[in-house]
Amino acid sequence: MSGAADERDRIRAAMDRILTGRPERSNGALTVVALALEAGVPRNALTQRHLDLKNEFYAKVKERGHPTDVETRLRKQVVRLKELRQKDKAELEQLRADVQGLVRVVNQLTVENRQLRDFMSTPDPVVRVLPVQHTRPQHD
Known part of the structure; x- marks a missing residue:
């Protein structure tokens, strides 16, 4: 079996484990990161080489009705x-x-x-000092 075919098989098996709630290597989150970890492949295997599997995974997640x-x-x-x-x-x-x-x-x-x-500025301004008003607390 070629490396790419083996990788795809591992991704599909990981997909099944995660979607059935039986993860072995990841936390089981419904994310590409968890899927890659579960499959034992680098994340870019899903984001670059196997986009169809990544899209299939997200489609299955969406079908479940859970975000x-x-x-x-x-x-x-x-x-x-x-x-x-x-x-x-x-x-x-x-x-x-x-x-x-x-x-x-x-x-x-x-x-x-x-x-x-x-x-x-007027000549002889008259300045008056006004008394300071102190406010006292009112008592009921």
Whole structure:
């Protein structure tokens, strides 16, 4: 038997073991990595030389109705990223609102500062010290 035929036989046998839940060399995950490990072949044997077997494996996995481990992991990651995106979006909206408020305060303070400087530049400005108001806690 040639090396390629032997390799294909080992891949098919590994496919059967994984799909029936009886892995011997791998963790039994429904991935090309696990299939290659189970068959005792390098991963590139499935991704380059035996694409038909890789596609057949994924087709059988899909027929079972169970998502692959990679798909399950990626779906969880997509959900997490969408949640993070929503959180970031809400935070960005709050920051934009805060910036607008701060711009208004800076503009108001700029006007008041200009008025105060104009007033202080007049001859003999009258400056009065206002009493400091202390806030006291209210008791019910």
